Amino acid sequence: MEPSKLPEPWLRDTLTEVPAVQRAVLHALELAKEDLERWCGSLSDEELNARPAGLAPVAFHLRHIGRSLDRLLTYAEGNQLSGEQVAELKTELDPGATRHELFAELTVAFTKSVARVRAIDAEHLEQRRAVGKKELPATVAGLLVHVADHTQRHTGQAVTTSKFVLAQRR
16 A cells, blocks of 8 residues: 555554654654655655745755754764764755755665664663753653654655645646
């Protein structure tokens, strides 16, 4: 059955072997991947980089989703960002990315993120973590919830922008 005809991932009775918090995050990532492929997968390179009504381009959201997953999970794992991660953050709005480049990067990010979320021990969810240069306080669970929330927020923005771009085709 094609994803658009299935219930949302959290209603499919899947990943039952995964602890509840991580399962919810994995379901959110699965839904984001399906929605991005469904609504943004057919856009041309030009459409992915378009800024209708001054909105951030779909390309930005695709890059930002994958790269923010990496950053948030780095914090959840108890680490600070590398120089490469900081440098990539500064290029997320750069124009000119191709559809192939964007979806290849996003696919790798989702695959790695799923493995990283699965590797987090449920017994460590309340462990404290420091986020960013200011080392703001968080917990592993808080970061995981933000992984799901932040991914869904940018997926929604990408889908909305994509629908706007697709409507301009007519």
